[in-house]
Amino acid sequence: MREFDLVIVGGGPAGMAAAVSAKEHGLENIVILERDSELGGILNQCIHNGFGLHTFKEELTGPEYAERYAVKVREMGIPVETDTMVLDISADRVVTILNRGRGVEEIKAKSVILAMGCRERPRGALNIPGYRPQGVYTAGTAQKLVNCEGYVPGKEVVILGSGDIGLIMARRMSLEGAHVAAVAELMPYSSGLKRNIVQCLDDYGIPLLLSHTVVDIKGKEKLEGVVIAQVDEKNAPIAGTEQFYPCDTLLLSCGLIPENELSKNCGVEIDPRTNGPVVDEGLETSIDGVFACGNVLHVHDLVDFVSEEAARAGESAAAFVKRGCTADDTAAIKVIPQNGVRYTVPAQIHTADLLGDVHIRFRVTGVFKNCEIVIKAGETELLRRKSRILVPSEMLDIIIKKDRLAGVSEDITAAIEEV
Amino acid sequence: MTMELTCINCPMGCELTVETENGEVVSVSGNTCKRGEIYAHSEITAPTRTVTTTVISAEGRPVPVKTAQPIPKDKIFECTAAIKSAVIHLPVKVGDVVIDDLLGTGSQVTVTKSVG
Numbered sequence: 001m002r003e004f005d006l007v008i009v010g011g012g013p014a015g016m017a018a019a020v021s022a023k024e025h026g027l028e029n030i031v032i033l034e035r036d037s038e039l040g041g042i043l044n045q046c047i048h049n050g051f052g053l054h055t056f057k058e059e060l061t062g063p064e065y066a067e068r069y070a071v072k073v074r075e076m077g078i079p080v081e082t083d084t085m086v087l088d089i090s091a092d093r094v095v096t097i098l099n100r101g102r103g104v105e106e107i108k109a110k111s112v113i114l115a116m117g118c119r120e121r122p123r124g125a126l127n128i129p130g131y132r133p134q135g136v137y138t139a140g141t142a143q144k145l146v147n148c149e150g151y152v153p154g155k156e157v158v159i160l161g162s163g164d165i166g167l168i169m170a171r172r173m174s175l176e177g178a179h180v181a182a183v184a185e186l187m188p189y190s191s192g193l194k195r196n197i198v199q200c201l202d203d204y205g206i207p208l209l210l211s212h213t214v215v216d217i218k219g220k221e222k223l224e225g226v227v228i229a230q231v232d233e234k235n236a237p238i239a240g241t242e243q244f245y246p247c248d249t250l251l252l253s254c255g256l257i258p259e260n261e262l263s264k265n266c267g268v269e270i271d272p273r274t275n276g277p278v279v280d281e282g283l284e285t286s287i288d289g290v291f292a293c294g295n296v297l298h299v300h301d302l303v304d305f306v307s308e309e310a311a312r313a314g315e316s317a318a319a320f321v322k323r324g325c326t327a328d329d330t331a332a333i334k335v336i337p338q339n340g341v342r343y344t345v346p347a348q349i350h351t352a353d354l355l356g357d358v359h360i361r362f363r364v365t366g367v368f369k370n371c372e373i374v375i376k377a378g379e380t381e382l383l384r385r386k387s388r389i390l391v392p393s394e395m396l397d398i399i400i401k402k403d404r405l406a407g408v409s410e411d412i413t414a415a416i417e418e419v
Numbered sequence: 420m421t422m423e424l425t426c427i428n429c430p431m432g433c434e435l436t437v438e439t440e441n442g443e444v445v446s447v448s449g450n451t452c453k454r455g456e457i458y459a460h461s462e463i464t465a466p467t468r469t470v471t472t473t474v475i476s477a478e479g480r481p482v483p484v485k486t487a488q489p490i491p492k493d494k495i496f497e498c499t500a501a502i503k504s505a506v507i508h509l510p511v512k513v514g515d516v517v518i519d520d521l522l523g524t525g526s527q528v529t530v531t532k533s534v535g
Contacts, residue, residue, distance in 0.1 A: 044532070047472070047473065047483035049469050049485060059469075063483050063531045067513050146473075149481070150481040193427075194432040197425065199468060203492065391430040
């Protein structure tokens, strides 16, 4: 059985940054397993710009951002096995992999980093009534078809959901000569960035219909159109507001779900709020030596945050292997989300042996204006930061200095206080 | 003339009202910080965008490209059509120049992914 110090599952931005960092922190025997035929993950299809402002201090497209890390991986001599699917990870870190050339193989890992990313919520999870004709795609599938395969799926488009991928695809389909009739959003606000609403919808005269949803899909073999209706405060369609939109393409941009089938089979504890593993400050899951980072842990809005988080997972995995793969038995305090905070990553902190400053990342439960972020250990305030506005679509990253946390034994709370 | 804009600098998304005279900004209101005013000025006087799209190579594979500099907003469709008609052969490397001066905008069009 082949043995590795570190097996990284997934060669997207998280997996690549984790590999680079683990190597920098002294691990030699690393392998990245990637099911696609090249590194880069979802960045390869995100050909728009806006990536890398934090990491590289310049605005890059997705493929450019991916290629910078792929070049680093290659220059550092980190082995990559592409076209390789991970089938199973056991709690004692035996990883079962499948490759067309080598068949099924079991490999032994001293440590594992989960970097599988996330996937889109499909039609089946949205409960849209109507037929199941050809022409209904998730926005990311359409993005892959247009940008990587060179096929434009349709000419007359309606988009359900105003997530950023949907907005980006509204612009992309317009540039490819399609007409985008409308973007319907169930909520009274968009889940996408303001910049994308202006530059992807307003620039192209595409209406954003807030508090609207698709209530029927017409067409038996091929999509013929959708019925859009306004919804009330309880998200129930309002009778009499239905309007028919003829279209050959319906794109769905209704949220992302971390892809944790492997984690669950391994026995990793999952946080129902993030749908990702419960981790400590070193991104270690409930299984010793198994770490998680990037969108498999919690869905990010910036790839720069993914790279930074993954680098910490790589550092932690290196530390775990170097101390002889023994579990961290020191006491852990909890990080508890309170008023206005939906979840936190990490969910617990081992304050006795911190590798560095601790990042606490979270999303808020709604829109808060003129408020303060307050982090406390018991009754002791560790941090208080004013903010003009906090919205659920932007992940927050709070850094607590290592010396502020060293030896703290009371649970930590994160809350939003309105001023 | 009065124009309505949404500021894109932060999640506040202030709704800006801009008064203009002969294409010059006379006043900006609705903004809650200085950045809104700066944004309104650039959006009214010279709105620009970076355009990203794909060029299908002679071998039939899509190659992602971008305008190296932002181009005038009102030339997006014209520029996209010009980019689409460019002819490229694999292999290409990230940074390769596909068009040197895109329709007189002064912007290059460059490859954003090494393919082939």
